[in-house]
Amino acid sequence: xxxxxxxxxxxxxxxxxxxxxxxxxxxxxxxxxxxxxxxxxxxxxxxxxxxxxxxxxxxxxxxxxxxxxxxxxxxxxxxxxxxxxxxxxxxxxxxxxxxxxxxxxxxxxxxxxxxxxxxxxxxxxxxxxxxxxxxxxxxxxxxxxxxxxxxxxxxxxxxxxxxxxxxxxxxxxxxxxxxxxxxxxxxxxxxxxxxxxxxxxxxxxxxxxxxxxxxxxxxxxxxxxxxxxxxxxxxxxxxxxxxxxxxxxxxxxxxxxxxxxxxxxxxxxxxxxxxxxxxxxxxxxxxxxxxxxxxxxxxxxxxxxxxxxxxxxxxxxxxxxxxxxxxxxxxxxxxxxxxxxxxxxxxxxxxxxxxxxxxxxxxxxxxxxxxxxxxxxxxxxxxxxxxxxxxxxxxxxxxxxxxxxxxxxxxxxxxxxxxxx
Amino acid sequence: xxxxxxxxxxxxxxxxxxxxxxxxxxxxxxxxxxxxxxxxxxxxxxxxxxxxxxxxxxxxxxxxxxxxxxxxxxxxxxxxxxxxxxxxxxxxxxxxxxxxxxxxxxxxxxxxxxxxxxxxxxxxxxxxxxxxxxxxxxxxxxxxxxxxxxxxxxxxxxxxxxxxxxxxxxxxxxxxxxxxxxxxxxxxxxxxxxxxxxxxxxxxxxxxxxxxxxxxxxxxxxxxxxxxxxxxxxxxxxxxxxxxxxxxxxxxxxxxxxxxxxxxxxxxxxxxxxxxxxxxxxxxxxxxxxxxxxxxxxxxxxxxxxxxxxxxxxxxxxxxxxxxxxxxxxxxxxxxxxxxxxxxxxxxxxxxxxxxxxxxxxxxxxxxxxxxxxxxxxxxxxxxxxxxxxxxxxxxxxxxxxxxxxxxxxxxxxxxxxxxx
Numbered sequence: 001x002x003x004x005x006x007x008x009x010x011x012x013x014x015x016x017x018x019x020x021x022x023x024x025x026x027x028x029x030x031x032x033x034x035x036x037x038x039x040x041x042x043x044x045x046x047x048x049x050x051x052x053x054x055x056x057x058x059x060x061x062x063x064x065x066x067x068x069x070x071x072x073x074x075x076x077x078x079x080x081x082x083x084x085x086x087x088x089x090x091x092x093x094x095x096x097x098x099x100x101x102x103x104x105x106x107x108x109x110x111x112x113x114x115x116x117x118x119x120x121x122x123x124x125x126x127x128x129x130x131x132x133x134x135x136x137x138x139x140x141x142x143x144x145x146x147x148x149x150x151x152x153x154x155x156x157x158x159x160x161x162x163x164x165x166x167x168x169x170x171x172x173x174x175x176x177x178x179x180x181x182x183x184x185x186x187x188x189x190x191x192x193x194x195x196x197x198x199x200x201x202x203x204x205x206x207x208x209x210x211x212x213x214x215x216x217x218x219x220x221x222x223x224x225x226x227x228x229x230x231x232x233x234x235x236x237x238x239x240x241x242x243x244x245x246x247x248x249x250x251x252x253x254x255x256x257x258x259x260x261x262x263x264x265x266x267x268x269x270x271x272x273x274x275x276x277x278x279x280x281x282x283x284x285x286x287x288x289x290x291x292x293x294x295x296x297x298x299x300x301x302x303x304x305x306x307x308x309x310x311x312x313x314x315x316x317x318x319x320x321x322x323x324x325x326x327x328x329x330x331x332x333x334x335x336x337x338x339x340x341x342x343x344x345x346x347x348x349x350x351x352x353x354x355x356x357x358x359x360x361x362x363x364x365x366x367x368x369x370x371x372x373x374x375x376x377x378x379x380x381x382x383x384x385x386x387x388x389x390x391x392x393x394x395x396x397x398x399x400x401x402x403x404x405x406x407x408x409x410x411x412x413x414x415x416x417x418x419x420x421x
Numbered sequence: 422x423x424x425x426x427x428x429x430x431x432x433x434x435x436x437x438x439x440x441x442x443x444x445x446x447x448x449x450x451x452x453x454x455x456x457x458x459x460x461x462x463x464x465x466x467x468x469x470x471x472x473x474x475x476x477x478x479x480x481x482x483x484x485x486x487x488x489x490x491x492x493x494x495x496x497x498x499x500x501x502x503x504x505x506x507x508x509x510x511x512x513x514x515x516x517x518x519x520x521x522x523x524x525x526x527x528x529x530x531x532x533x534x535x536x537x538x539x540x541x542x543x544x545x546x547x548x549x550x551x552x553x554x555x556x557x558x559x560x561x562x563x564x565x566x567x568x569x570x571x572x573x574x575x576x577x578x579x580x581x582x583x584x585x586x587x588x589x590x591x592x593x594x595x596x597x598x599x600x601x602x603x604x605x606x607x608x609x610x611x612x613x614x615x616x617x618x619x620x621x622x623x624x625x626x627x628x629x630x631x632x633x634x635x636x637x638x639x640x641x642x643x644x645x646x647x648x649x650x651x652x653x654x655x656x657x658x659x660x661x662x663x664x665x666x667x668x669x670x671x672x673x674x675x676x677x678x679x680x681x682x683x684x685x686x687x688x689x690x691x692x693x694x695x696x697x698x699x700x701x702x703x704x705x706x707x708x709x710x711x712x713x714x715x716x717x718x719x720x721x722x723x724x725x726x727x728x729x730x731x732x733x734x735x736x737x738x739x740x741x742x743x744x745x746x747x748x749x750x751x752x753x754x755x756x757x758x759x760x761x762x763x764x765x766x767x768x769x770x771x772x773x774x775x776x777x778x779x780x781x782x783x784x785x786x787x788x789x790x791x792x793x794x795x796x797x798x799x800x801x802x803x804x805x806x807x808x809x810x811x812x813x814x815x816x817x818x819x820x821x822x823x824x825x826x827x828x829x830x831x832x833x834x835x836x837x838x839x840x841x842x
Contacts, residue, residue, distance in 0.1 A: 014741075022502075118771075122771065
C-alpha cells in the first residue's frame, strides 16, 4: 500500500521531506482546536519542552518557515500520535500512519486544490478500495453562512466545530451545542438550512444565485473558488460523481482557511479515510515577520484503508522475500561438508542479487525444507548432496510443479535469474 | 541509501516488523547500562508511563516475547531517540536512523552471527563507502579475561563499560576509572595485556593455547565460537581483512551475551557506523515464564554513513522525480485555453504512469519553464500552443540535446515511455 501511495505522489512530481517525531510544544499549541488535549507531551527532563507530532501538516509548515521554502510539492508518509481512544477494528490507533501530500506556493487559484483531489482519487482507485466520495467545502462559504445567519465573529470557529459533528450526531444534538455556545435558535436553524445542502457544480451555481448568502463577500469568493475547483477537477479527469460539494463539512482543525476535504468510502463503516484543506496562514505563524506561504494538502489514513484492502486480498501472500531456499541432501557423515556448501551457494546467489536462504542447522531434513518452501511460497529450492558436490552440479526444484533439473554450479545463478523472470 | 540497505536485507530473506516509537518505560529500564540516562520520557498525562525507544533491539525483543515468535529473520529501518549532545558534522543526532537486521531462533552456533557480518559487508560495499573493518569480540571471552585477572563477578559489567572507553580514551584514563571502580592495579594491567591484542583467526588459535585464559571455561567457549565464526565468514565469502578479532571491543549495552560487533571506516573520523551482537537472554526478560529465544543482530547508523556517501556524490542529482514538464507557448488571449490543455495533458501522462508536472500558473513563461527543466534535471518538456492544439499535436523537447520533435497527442504517452527507457 505504501508503494502505491508513494508511486502516485512521485508521479505528481512530489519530493519527500521528513520532519522529526518531536516538535517544540509551542509549535503545536493553538493549531488543533478542541482536539489539542490529545497531544502527547514529553517529560521535562531539562532542555526544550517537546511534544509528539499530532499530524504532519503543522511540522511541514514549521519546516517551510524555518528553511525559507516558498514553493514545494512534497509528500511525507509517517506516523503521528494522539492520546485518543483506540478502536482497532475501525483502524483507529494512538500511533498511526498518515500519507500527506502538500503544495506550497503562490499559484493560480484552486489548481493545487484540485490536484489534491486528483491525488486522492488516483490512490484510492489504484488500491481498488471500492466506491468513494470526496466531500468538499470551503471555510469562506462556512464563515459566510455564519455571518449571514448572524453568528458573532468571535464564535465562528466554535460554531464551526459544532457543525463538524453533523456527520456523527443528530441535528438536535448539534443544535443544543450551538445554543449552549450562545447563539439563538433562529441563527442555528439558518445554519442548518444551508448545512443540509450537497451536490455537484450545479449546487455552486445555485448558491451563486442565493441573494442572502451572496450578500456576503467571503461566501461569494468561496463559491467562485468552488466553481473553479470543479472545472480543474474536470480537466484533471476526476469523474464528476467522485466530488460532492457538502455544506455540512466543517473539519475541526483551526488552521484551515479555504477549501476543506474529507473522503469517505461508500457503504464501509470506517470513518473518513482522507482529509485536508487549504491553510494559507499556518506557515506565517512560524516566520519572524509573519510572512506566510499559501498551502494546500491532503492526508490519507493508512490503517483505515488497510482494514478494507485486507478484506479484498485473495489467495496466499508470500510472507517473506526469499526466492530460493538452499537445501542439503545429507547422509550419515557428510552434514558438515554439505552445510559448508550450502553457505557457499548462498553467497553465490546473494552476489547475483537473488534473495536466498538456507537453514542455519546442519541437520535440517530435506522433506521439511521442501515443505517450508511450499508453506512460505518460496518458488525454487536448490538441492545439494555429496553426489552433486562430486559432480559439480546442483538440483533446482520448481516448488509448484515439483520438477527437478540438474545444472552445473557455474550456471546456477544465471539459470535462477532466468527462471525468476 | 535506504533502498540499498533494504535490498540487501531482503536478499537475505528478512521480513520487516515495525514497532511503536513509544514503549512502556519499564520495558527500556535496565537494558542500556550507563546510557539509560539518555532515554526520553513521555510526560505522565494519565494512562501508561511511556518513553521513546532508545534503539530498535529492545522493542524487537519485547515484540517477539509478546507475540510468541521463536524464529524470525527481520529488518527494521527507523528512527531512535537519545538525549545526547548532537554533533551534526559527525552524523550524531538526537533523532537518527538505525537499520537493524536480527536473527532470532535456535540455530547452529555462530552461523547467524556470521550472517550479520556478511550483511554489513555487503551493505558497505554496495554503498562504496571505502575501506572498513568489522571489529569482533565475545562477551564470554571478556568475562573470561575479567575472571582470570581476578575481577569480582559483580564488577564484570562495570569494568566492561570501562574497557568500552578504550577506543576513545588513553589507557591511563581507563585504568584510573577501573581503580576507582574498586579493582587493583595488577588486575587492571592483566586486563590491559589482553585488551591490546587484535588479529584474525590466528589470534583465536593463539589464545586457545593461552593456559591462563583457557583455564576459564567461558573464555574457552568464546574462543571456540570465534573460531567457528571465522570459518562461516570465510564460507560466506567475507574477505579475511574485513574482520578483526579485537579484545578491546566491549560495547556499553547490558544485554549482550555472546559475540559483539562494531564497524569502523578506515581513515574516516565518524565513529562506528554499525554495531551489534548476540543477546540470548533479552527476550526472556519480557516473557512470563522467562523463556528466552537466542538472538543476534546488527544495526547500521544511516546518518554517519550519509556524511561519507554525500562526499562521494559526483555531479548533479535530480532533486525531484519529475520526468516531464508540460509547458504552454502562450499568446495574448489564449492563456486560459492553453492552461486547460496543459492540465489535460498532465492527466494523460499520469494515467500512463509518467511523473509529470505543469506550472500552476496560467502565465508561466516558455523560456523560464525550459530553464527550470535544465536546473532540475527534468529530461523532457512537452510544449503546447494554439497552433499545436489546432493540429492535434504537441512538441517534445529533449532538454539535454535541445532537439524538438512534433508528435500527435494520441501517440504522446507511448513516445514518452519509449524515450524514458
